[in-house]
Amino acid sequence: MTWILDNVGTIAGATWAHVLLALPAIVISFVVAVPVAWLASRFRRSRFILLLFAGLIYAIPSLPLFIILPLVLGTSVRSLVNVVAALGLYGVALMVRYAADALDAVSSDTVLAATAMGYGPWRRFFAVQLPLAGPALLAGLRVVAVSTVSLVPVSALLGVNSLGLLFTDGFQRGIFAEVLAGIVATVVVAVVVDLGLVLLGRLLMPWERPAMMRGLRREVEDQAMVTA
Amino acid sequence: MIEFRNASKSYDDGTLAVSDLDLTAASHEITVLVGSSGCGKTTMLRMVNRLVTPTSGQVLIDDVDVADRNPVELRRSIGYVMQNSGLLPHRTTVDNIATVPVLRGTSVRDARKHALELMEIVGLDRSMARRYPWQLSGGQQQRVGVARGLAADPNILLMDEPFGAVDPIVRADLQRELLRLQAELGKTILFVTHDIAEAIALGDKIVILMKGGRIAQQGSPAEIMASPKDDFVTSFLGLDGARSLHVDGHLVVDPSGRPVGRLA
Numbered sequence: 430m431t432w433i434l435d436n437v438g439t440i441a442g443a444t445w446a447h448v449l450l451a452l453p454a455i456v457i458s459f460v461v462a463v464p465v466a467w468l469a470s471r472f473r474r475s476r477f478i479l480l481l482f483a484g485l486i487y488a489i490p491s492l493p494l495f496i497i498l499p500l501v502l503g504t505s506v507r508s509l510v511n512v513v514a515a516l517g518l519y520g521v522a523l524m525v526r527y528a529a530d531a532l533d534a535v536s537s538d539t540v541l542a543a544t545a546m547g548y549g550p551w552r553r554f555f556a557v558q559l560p561l562a563g564p565a566l567l568a569g570l571r572v573v574a575v576s577t578v579s580l581v582p583v584s585a586l587l588g589v590n591s592l593g594l595l596f597t598d599g600f601q602r603g604i605f606a607e608v609l610a611g612i613v614a615t616v617v618v619a620v621v622v623d624l625g626l627v628l629l630g631r632l633l634m635p636w637e638r639p640a641m642m643r644g645l646r647r648e649v650e651d652q653a654m655v656t657a
Numbered sequence: 658m659i660e661f662r663n664a665s666k667s668y669d670d671g672t673l674a675v676s677d678l679d680l681t682a683a684s685h686e687i688t689v690l691v692g693s694s695g696c697g698k699t700t701m702l703r704m705v706n707r708l709v710t711p712t713s714g715q716v717l718i719d720d721v722d723v724a725d726r727n728p729v730e731l732r733r734s735i736g737y738v739m740q741n742s743g744l745l746p747h748r749t750t751v752d753n754i755a756t757v758p759v760l761r762g763t764s765v766r767d768a769r770k771h772a773l774e775l776m777e778i779v780g781l782d783r784s785m786a787r788r789y790p791w792q793l794s795g796g797q798q799q800r801v802g803v804a805r806g807l808a809a810d811p812n813i814l815l816m817d818e819p820f821g822a823v824d825p826i827v828r829a830d831l832q833r834e835l836l837r838l839q840a841e842l843g844k845t846i847l848f849v850t851h852d853i854a855e856a857i858a859l860g861d862k863i864v865i866l867m868k869g870g871r872i873a874q875q876g877s878p879a880e881i882m883a884s885p886k887d888d889f890v891t892s893f894l895g896l897d898g899a900r901s902l903h904v905d906g907h908l909v910v911d912p913s914g915r916p917v918g919r920l921a
Contacts, residue, residue, distance in 0.1 A: 538743055539746065541708070541739075542743030542745070544708065544732070546733070546756050546757050546760065547729050547730070547732035547733030547757060548760065561746065563747075634747070636748075
């Protein structure tokens, strides 16, 4: 415990570094995965190939990727760009399938109605399909976000600063409290990012909130019926 | 005026949805396409706003081939009302109605103001304005659909089984409202339904369709009812059954002797 109190500054710094690696990677995952998913959902034949490719990327072990990627990008192994790129790659691989399913799930009747109203293809995508895929996209992005946050510590093996350094350092020096602090802080970061996404979702998709309350109300009514 | 000239639509698998359709829908009238499923009526409707492209033949609006018009601009100039209303689930009532004017460049503020007026015209309370589609009843959703179809003040209104999914009482109500609106607005309406009673109730002209998109008979409800061309039309109208009525004293009775009305 004393270690934690003595090293609050280190923990805070590592947490901040952790967030700075995870957030850009999460944003990249979303921004890259959505157009790829659009291709997969728009052109049936490309779907299989794209999703297979995404699956293969996700199957690459993380440590080798951290080491191979600099050869492709021309960065150093320890550069933040390298770490963010690797995390982003996994995020994209995971997100593409979620996003493709989310876009596919938008009611074709609604898309037809939008076309009949006189939406052009681009406007229809951004004003109708994307927002209606929103709830499913958000569900996928939450998984990607938590998975990214928990993948960041691997980069500590390369010596990049994040909460992962608390693991490696704590193990090497036999300080249990340091390892524990790393674990707890990682979980806290994951939960905070997840909550942030949920709040962002409510803000951007106001039509969904009442639907959720409707679900709650139905549960309450069901319970009331059971009790009665 | 909407005019189909030898319009056909066949699909890659060889099914013929519409074959050699020649049909004119006069301006300011309600023309009803009626037939059972598979008669190509929805396909015909969608040829007008280029959601479907004819394999051969033409569709003309006021003597201009729709194929020569930009599809997006064309659709913005034609009202479209579909079954289950086709409302955008993430937009409120007022924004759903404002959709087409906003697409055409009207400011959101003006479009919403006009949308509120339209709500009144189609018989929706203003308190519904901020509601999302799922918060409305089926009948209210259809009213929003009609208001949206009218919002850009189009000359033409395409209606694809707009009242198909609501219960009979609400449907009768919506039909009456449509006739009331039409008496005021005088749009050129092409209306698709599988319900012959609806066709008779609404149509200035009825077009009875057979499988494969062929016309069995067309004319005013009175003309068709008075002289059905063949057995298909007779049975489609129910003239060999429920609509084969006779007078028994002051009562009008159906073939089984059940009263369906009274001579006034």
